[in-house]
Amino acid sequence: MADETPIVTPATPAQPQKPPAKPAADRLVMITGATAGIGRAAAEQLARTGCSVIVVARDPRRGAQTVEAIRNASGNDNVELIVADLSLMQDVRRVSGEFAKSGRKLDTLVNNAGVKLAHRTVTAEGFETTLAVNHLAPYLLSRLFKTNLAGDGGGRIVNVNSFMHRYGSVDLDDLQRANGYSELNVYSSSKLLSLLATYALARKWKPESVFVNAYNPGFVRTNMSGGGIVGVGSRIFAKSPLSAGQGLAYVATSPQVEGSAGGYFQSTGRTKPSSRKSYKEALQTRVVQATKSLLADV
Numbered sequence: 180m181a182d183e184t185p186i187v188t189p190a191t192p193a194q195p196q197k198p199p200a201k202p203a204a205d206r207l208v209m210i211t212g213a214t215a216g217i218g219r220a221a222a223e224q225l226a227r228t229g230c231s232v233i234v235v236a237r238d239p240r241r242g243a244q245t246v247e248a249i250r251n252a253s254g255n256d257n258v259e260l261i262v263a264d265l266s267l268m269q270d271v272r273r274v275s276g277e278f279a280k281s282g283r284k285l286d287t288l289v290n291n292a293g294v295k296l297a298h299r300t301v302t303a304e305g306f307e308t309t310l311a312v313n314h315l316a317p318y319l320l321s322r323l324f325k326t327n328l329a330g331d332g333g334g335r336i337v338n339v340n341s342f343m344h345r346y347g348s349v350d351l352d353d354l355q356r357a358n359g360y361s362e363l364n365v366y367s368s369s370k371l372l373s374l375l376a377t378y379a380l381a382r383k384w385k386p387e388s389v390f391v392n393a394y395n396p397g398f399v400r401t402n403m404s405g406g407g408i409v410g411v412g413s414r415i416f417a418k419s420p421l422s423a424g425q426g427l428a429y430v431a432t433s434p435q436v437e438g439s440a441g442g443y444f445q446s447t448g449r450t451k452p453s454s455r456k457s458y459k460e461a462l463q464t465r466v467v468q469a470t471k472s473l474l475a476d477v
């Protein structure tokens with residue numbers, strides 16, 4: 180005789196319903212370094228997809244021209260400007276203050292502005308300039324914006340990094356490079372510091388639905404890659420700012436990226452592993468601590 184005991188399937192706990200990803204066109208995106216190169220191309224692409232875009236630029240005239248050009252090219256009038264020199268942490272704090280006054284929530288913060296400087300310079304606040312623009316400003320802007328990032332479907336932060344981080348080193352006793360300065364080493368090291376901090380914040384903030392990722396644009400023909408032997412190579416081998424900018428806009432807004440944190444995204448929209456040292460959690464923690472103490476007085 181057949182066993183007629185009813186089959187009882189164990190009750191599965193109801194899965195929390197994840198809100199649908201916000202369409203790219205409904206996003207409010209802030210992007211730094213959009214007056215030139217990769218950032219300029221990304222900002223235009225974002226405006227073309229219908230996003231509202233806030234451009235952060237240090238030069239008021241170049242900033243206004245950029246906004247006007249992006250509005251004209253995209254047909255999207257929702258492009259605005261905040262003027263700030265990101266080598267100055269006072270200005271970084273002002274960006275966050277100005278935005279907070281508007282009462283809006285930001286969907287994505289794109290930390291793209293960057294410099295590679297032949298000679299060591301120090302800002303009015305006493306920071307070596309490459310460290311200030313490439314690492315301290317993105318870190319501080321991210322911290323200040325965390326509470327302004329929208330919670331519905333998640334807020335995003337994209338930090339533009341570089342394959343050059345592989346050649347960087349971390350000297351916690353001389354983050355300001357007072358002892359020995361070489362353009363490529365200081366640039367690479369600033370990107371390594373930024374990547375270590377990116378991964379630390381990604382891990383910490385993911386449970387709060389703030390998703391932090393890095394973006395490696397590859398070798399791109401821009402002002403930064405011009406000049407010297409690298410400039411010759413860039414004219415032959417480098418990709419266009421357009422494709423790197425489109426990749427950046429994708430990571431900033433695509434529903435496909437929803438929920439990812441701690442990724443090292445490429446311009447293809449896929450992730451790849453970064454250097455082994457960038458994943459060392461103890462080093463990430465030490466870099467975050469050192470960064471916090473550098474920023475404590477400004």
Ligand SMILES: NC(=O)c1ccc[n+]([C@@H]2O[C@H](COP(=O)([O-])OP(=O)(O)OC[C@H]3O[C@@H](n4cnc5c(N)ncnc54)[C@H](OP(=O)(O)O)[C@@H]3O)[C@@H](O)[C@H]2O)c1
Pocket residue numbers: 211212213214215216217218235236237238241263264265266267291292293294312339340341342395396397398399400401402403404
């Ligand atoms: N090009 C490459 O091959 C390559 C490769 C890997 C990673 N990257 C990264 O990609 C990002 C964009 O670089 P890019 O190649 O597009 O260089 P770029 O053409 O030189 O553009 C750099 C942007 O950053 C802005 N900026 C620099 N210092 C600033 C400051 N103190 N305050 C505010 N804005 C500032 C510049 O503004 P101004 O117009 O005022 O100068 C410009 O808009 C950087 O983070 C860079 O490290 C580039």
